[in-house]
Amino acid sequence: xxITDVRAIYLKPKEIKARTDSSQDALIIEVETDAxxxxxxxxxxxxxxxxxxxxxxxxxxxSQGLKGLVIGEDPFEHEKIWHKMYEGTLYYGRNGAVIQxxxxxxxxxxxxxxxxxxxxxxxxxxxxxxDRVRAYASxxxxxxxxxxxxxxxxxxxxxxxxxxxxxxxxxxDPEFDEALVRAIRGAVGDEVDVLIDGGLAWDLxxxxxxxxxxxxxxxxxxEEPLHPDNLQGYARLAESTGxxxxxxxxxxxxxxxxxxxxxxxxxxxxxxxxxxxxxxARKIAFDAHQRGLICVNHTFTTDINTAASxxxxxxxxxxxxxxxxxxxxxxxxxxxxxxxxxxxxxxxVPQGPGLGVEVDRExxxxxxxxx
Numbered sequence: 593x594x595i596t597d598v599r600a601i602y603l604k605p606k607e608i609k610a611r612t613d614s615s616q617d618a619l620i621i622e623v624e625t626d627a628x629x630x631x632x633x634x635x636x637x638x639x640x641x642x643x644x645x646x647x648x649x650x651x652x653x654x655s656q657g658l659k660g661l662v663i664g665e666d667p668f669e670h671e672k673i674w675h676k677m678y679e680g681t682l683y684y685g686r687n688g689a690v691i692q693x694x695x696x697x698x699x700x701x702x703x704x705x706x707x708x709x710x711x712x713x714x715x716x717x718x719x720x721x722x723d724r725v726r727a728y729a730s731x732x733x734x735x736x737x738x739x740x741x742x743x744x745x746x747x748x749x750x751x752x753x754x755x756x757x758x759x760x761x762x763x764x765d766p767e768f769d770e771a772l773v774r775a776i777r778g779a780v781g782d783e784v785d786v787l788i789d790g791g792l793a794w795d796l797x798x799x800x801x802x803x804x805x806x807x808x809x810x811x812x813x814x815e816e817p818l819h820p821d822n823l824q825g826y827a828r829l830a831e832s833t834g835x836x837x838x839x840x841x842x843x844x845x846x847x848x849x850x851x852x853x854x855x856x857x858x859x860x861x862x863x864x865x866x867x868x869x870x871x872x873a874r875k876i877a878f879d880a881h882q883r884g885l886i887c888v889n890h891t892f893t894t895d896i897n898t899a900a901s902x903x904x905x906x907x908x909x910x911x912x913x914x915x916x917x918x919x920x921x922x923x924x925x926x927x928x929x930x931x932x933x934x935x936x937x938x939x940x941v942p943q944g945p946g947l948g949v950e951v952d953r954e955x956x957x958x959x960x961x962x963x
Contacts, residue, residue, distance in 0.1 A: 593708065595667055597624040598659040598697065600635075600643040603923050604961035612759040612791060613732055614892045615921040619643060620956060621696035625667060629707050632951045633699030634896040636866040637692040645681070645693040655683040658693055667704040674698060674871050691844035691867070698869030699900050699947070706946035712903065713947055717874060719907025724938040728754035728787060729918040730892065735761055737768075737775035744779040747918060753937040754812065754913060755780060758789025766798075770805045777809045785913075786810070787838075790817035796825040803833045812913075813838040813860050826856035836860050841890035844868055849876045853883055862915075864890035865900045877908040886910055892917045894927040898939070899947040902932070906941045914939050926955050 599622040608616050614636050621633040635642045648657030661680045665673050677694045684690065706713045714720065729747035734740040740757060747755045757776060762769050776786050788811055794802060799817040806814065813836035818825045820842040830837045838860035843849050844867050852858055861880040863873050867890075880887040887910045889901035898916065905911035916932075916939055917924055925931075928949040933940040942948025 593625050593627045593629070593666060593668070595623055595662050595665050596626050598622070598646060598662060600646040600696075601956050602639045602643055602961040603927065603956065603959045604639075605922060605959065611732060613919060613921075615917050615919040615924045618893050618923050618927065619696065620894075620896065620927065620951070621646070621700050623662075623667070623697060623700035623704060625704060627708065629704050631667065631700035631702070631704035631707065631946065632896055632949075633696040633703065634866045634893060634900075635692050635696035636864055636893045636897065637689050641689045642693040642696070645690055646697070654680065656680055658697055662697060667701045670698060670701045670705070670871050673701065674869065687844055687848070695844070695865065695867055695869035698871050699865060699896070702870050702900075702903075703946040710945050712941070712943050712945065713870070713900070714903040714906035714941060717870065717903065717907035719903070721909050722906050722911075722941065724935070724940050725902060725905050725911065725914040726753065726937060727914045727916040727934060727939040728752060728756050728785065730756045730758075730915045731918050732759055733757045733762055733772060737771045740772055741775040741779035744776045748780050748784055751934065751937050752784075754785035754787065756787035756789060756815070756915070758815065759791035762788075762791060763793030766801060766805060769802060773806055773809050773811070782810070785812040787812045787815065789815040792816055792819050794818065796822070796828060799825070799829050800832060803829070803835055807833075807835065811835055815839065815862070816841070820852075823851060823855040826852070826858055830857045830859060838862055838888075841867070846872055846876050846879065850879060853880060853885060859885065861885050861887045862890045863887060863904070864897075865904050866893065866897050870900060870904060873904050874907060877904070877910065881908065881910045886912055888913055889915050891915045892919075894924055895932050895949055896927060896947065896951070898932045899942050899949045902939060902941045903947065923959065926952060928952060
């Protein structure tokens with residue numbers, strides 16, 4: 593089997609709101625083969641930047657687009673293809689959007705392999721640790737404590753046993769930040785887990801002050817309170833509190849995660865497979881496992897990402913809870929025909945071939961941005 597084509601499809605609604613909400617649009621990767629099998633992946637990045645990285649023509653041997661590097665390759669040789677993409681983009685890559693674009697292609701390769709063998713991806717990854725994963729409803733903060741509390745109540749009414757809220761307007765005002773957390777805890781009661789995403793909002797001293805304010809509300813974890821480059825700050829914060837500190841969604845490479853674990857001393861390692869790829873994600877997860885750390889997903893886009901995350905989490909021993917994007921985005925809701933199933937607060941690992949989701953190609957054509 594050989595790869596014959598790669599397409600990067602940017603899905604964009606008419607309006608994009610000025611919020612830190614990556615569920616509003618998506619970059620879907622479609623990889624075709626001469627066997628008639630099509631695999632799908634996704635990239636959670638700046639869509640038109642990663643699309644250009646995939647489609648760029650050859651500049652020279654160490655600077656060319658990913659499409660030209662993978663056409664003609666056998667999708668089962670995913671490690672070789674990863675290495676070829678990494679080396680073929682050395683002049684402008686090695687991190688960031690290039691790795692994220694590679695990740696999208698890598699997901700599509702695993703989808704192809706599973707479809708070709710009529711097996712779910714988690715089995716190809718050597719998994720089977722679990723067939724369902726407890727899910728938390730992941731939301732952006734509303735712009736008042738009262739509105740945020742109402743969103744939290746609705747999530748619990750839908751069967752979720754954990755909720756997370758993140759990003760703006762949290763950050764500038766300590767009193768308001770505490771009011772948001774207090775409102776969530778008051779809305780869901782003591783039996784529901786509450787997770788808070790600081791959205792890189794604070795410096796170290798402000799983060800330490802927020803930790804003290806948030807301690808009475810028994811948070812499951814505090815996520816990304818600091819800038820991702822502030823490894824010393826992460827280490828000092830993690831060592832100062834019994835509250836779990838989570839981070840990782842800005843990282844793309846195994847080396848980056850190792851620094852975050854060893855120098856930043858975080859407690860929860862968050863891997864977004866659409867920025868890392870399944871080929872590398874399991875290596876990162878087992879690096880975390882060797883250090884006695886929890887490894888979970890970051891997912892805030894479509895059910896392609898959620899499905900790939902579930903296969904990833906089913907293939908490792910140290911995953912405990914799944915981020916399930918609960919924002920009401922048409923891109924999130926309609927990209928696949930068979931959404932991820934939720935039962936009693938758990939997300940079921942897809943059992944169909946490949947990633948186990950059926951991409952709605954008519955929806956792709958309808959919402960593809962061609963500007």
